[in-house]
Amino acid sequence: MKASYQKFLSSVIIFCLLFVTACSSNATKESNSSESPSSQSPSGQSSAAAKEEYVIKILTQENNQIKRSDETEIGKMIKEKFNIVFDYVQTPGNYADKLNLMLAGGDYPEIIRIQDNATFDKYVQANTLLPLDDFVASAPEFAKRYSVQIPLWRLASNDGKLYKWEGGVPVDFKNNVEVLDIGVRTDVLEQQGWPNLLSTDDYIKFLKQGMKDNPTTNGQKTIGMIVPFAEPWGMQGISSIMYEKGGRYSTAAGNMGVVWNQVDKKFEDMMTNEYVKEGLGFFNRLYREGILDKDSFTDKMDQFQEKLNSGRALSSWYVVWGLTTANHGLIDAGHPENQYINMPVRSKTQMERNEKRQIRVEDTRPYTIYAITKNAKHPERIKELLAWAATEEGKLLLQSGVEGEDYTIVDGKRQPTEAYRKNLSNVDALRSKGYGMFDFLGSVLSNAPDGVPYSMELNPAIQDELQLTEGMRNAYSKLGWTSSKDYFIKTGESANTGVAGTITVDTTSDLGALHQKIVDFRVKNSAKLIIEPKTDEEFESMYQSVIADYQKLKPETVVAEYNRLYQEKQARLNELK
Incomplete structure (x- = not known):
């Protein structure tokens, strides 16, 4: 769900790569005879010049301006070290269906991203993926980085071998309080006296009044709530997501047929879940009242983002990771009053029970599975790069940028530069730098040895300073919140996914x-x-x-x-x- 932690990109950058089964024996032989990653220099510079340029296609569903990784600063450094370039190929349409078609036809490139355990199982069963057990034995930094995850990843395969790694893990709960509820326009909150919205009834009343008071916004018809239901994870995932807002369930099971009861440690049926029913009832009421955008059932992220960026939507369901970017765009367009903040929602039954919300802390992330397939032309070079990405040098470059340009060292800790802070509000600048363009090499939401998160914007001490506009900070203050996560931390608790996510x-x-x-x-x-x-x-x-x-x-x-x-x-x- 989505599958969601790149908070400053307007949409999730999706990467996927796959390989042809017919070449599996040659690729395996090449891999077995290759030099182990641990025998390479950490930088890879000693051998990069002697290697031919290795171009690997990356499938992406985002329509961005970056076509090759060496168009970015980080990508240029990767090319200098390893002479590897990633060619981003846009693939519109249903991504899950595309993976199934590629598997059926045997027509897949060299690295693959998979968004759920069921599809991963299909690729394992088809014998298309390269085992990584020998690689882990020769890559100590990788093994250490994923020491908790590797046993869980092995559990996901039917033969107990390791075939994958994942992005977005490991996670420090304090760095990533992942709560994706409802984006709300702050000028409408101000109009109605800064109500602390929470129940579904609160939102129906608030949005009805908001549409009455604001029939148009910036010359366009105002929309009550927008949702990208047309995305593959839309109707399947976020139409039923009300279950995570209460005190019993987390999203560890993904968006298939079951939900995970975090309290009782058992799976339950999703369709018949009482909170899922209440969530669908809420959407039905929104639809009947004319609040829910009728185009939500055909809108994907591009259309959703356009409506958010214009400020004409009073609220957005679940997709709140682009609020800061939208806010900066509205400020630049001369509409600083149209700001959005993330606010909580609960169903009637959840309100009555008033239980601690189970805030997911992912030990594994089946929405961002990566694997090397048996059609990789040079699997040993991919493994060499993957091993480097797990070193301190790799983790810092990929997620913090370059010392002196993006951060300085003060009292032994990284401090973001002003240039870094400015980039966080500029999607084009983020892409040009390369942030988010290499998540398939593994990104972590944990702290570096200096105590600062590898992605500096996740530092709890400066998170709101970096992520929030002045209007957002003012809105939370008016609501009586001490931070943008204040309510969620006080009313929730960490819920590690553990085995359930596998x-x-x-x-x-x-x-x-x-x-x-x-x-x-x-x-x-x-x-x-x-x-x-x-x-x-x-x-x-x-x-x-x-x-x-x-x-x-x-x-x-x-x-x-x-x-x-x-x-x-x-x-x-x-x-x-």
């Missing part, structure tokens, strides 16, 4: 086929439940009818298999530790 049903089995069927059923009927009911009574009647049809699929067999696998893998993990 579980998936065998996609080649009958249960795997059933799992996909119940996901498809939920996606189709979620849209129906949002759009069609004209009253609360009609929603309830339709929901009961939908659930009756759903139960005929026997989804409980999938849930039971998830729980069986969880118990089995928990026992295996105890053995691997």
Whole structure:
């Protein structure tokens, strides 16, 4: 979900690479005979000049101006060290479907990004990925960096081998309080006396009044709430995400057919979850009131971002990581009053229970899986680069930039320069530098030895200073918050994903086929439940009818298999530790 931690990019930069099975034996032979990563110099400079330029295609769904990695500052340094260049190829459309088609046709490039455990399982079962166990044994920095993750990653494969690494882990909870709720326009909050919005009823009342008071914004018709439901993770993932706002569930299970009960340590069915139902009911009310943008069902990120950047939307659902960038754009356009901040939401039942919110801390991140396929032309060179990316030199360059330009050392700690601070509000500058363009080499949300996060903007001491505009800081102050995460930290607690984030049903089995069927059923009927009911009574009647049809699929067999696998893998993990 999404899958979300690059807070200053207007959309998530998606990278994926894949390889042809027919070349697997040659690639494996080449890998086995290659020099181990640990025998290379950390910089790679001693051998880079002697190697031919190695261009690797990277599939991306973002329409950006960067076509080759050596157009960025960081990319130029990588080329100097390793003579490797990444060629970014835009691939519009449904990404999950594209991966399945590539697998079926055997037509995939050299490094692959996978966004869920089920698709990863398909690639493992098809014998398309290179094992990384020998690599880990020869790359001590990589092994140390992912010491918690590696046993969990091995659990995700049916043979216990290591085939992947992931971006965005490990995580320090204080650095990344990931709460993606509702972006709200601050001028409308001010108009209504700075209400502390929380319940779904609060939002219905607030947004209705906001649309009445502001029929147009900057010459365009005002929209109540925007959502990119047309993204692959849209209707499937964020239409049901209300379950994470309460005190029982985290998003460790992803956005397939089950949810993870963090408190009771068990999987439950997603479609029949009470919070999922309340979330769909909330969207139905928004739709009936004319608050939910009718184009949400066809809007992808580009259309969503345009509406956010124009300021015409009073609110945005879940996708709040681009608020700061949108705010800076609105300021530059002469509309500093139209600012957005992230605010919490809870369903009626969640309000009544008033339980601590389970804020996900990812031990694994199945939304950002990376692997080397057996069609890699030079797998040993990819591994050499991957080993370097796990060193302090690599981690600091990829996530903090260059000393003197992006940070200085004060009392032994990195301090961001003014140039770095300015870049954070400029998407083009971030791309030109290379931030976010190399996440497939692994990005971490933890601290460096100096105690400062590798990505300096995550430093809790300066997070709001770097991330918030003056208007955002003023809004949180008016609401009585001491920081942008104040409410969430006071009312939530860390919830490590552990083994739960590694579980998936065998996609080649009958249960795997059933799992996909119940996901498809939920996606189709979620849209129906949002759009069609004209009253609360009609929603309830339709929901009961939908659930009756759903139960005929026997989804409980999938849930039971998830729980069986969880118990089995928990026992295996105890053995691997």
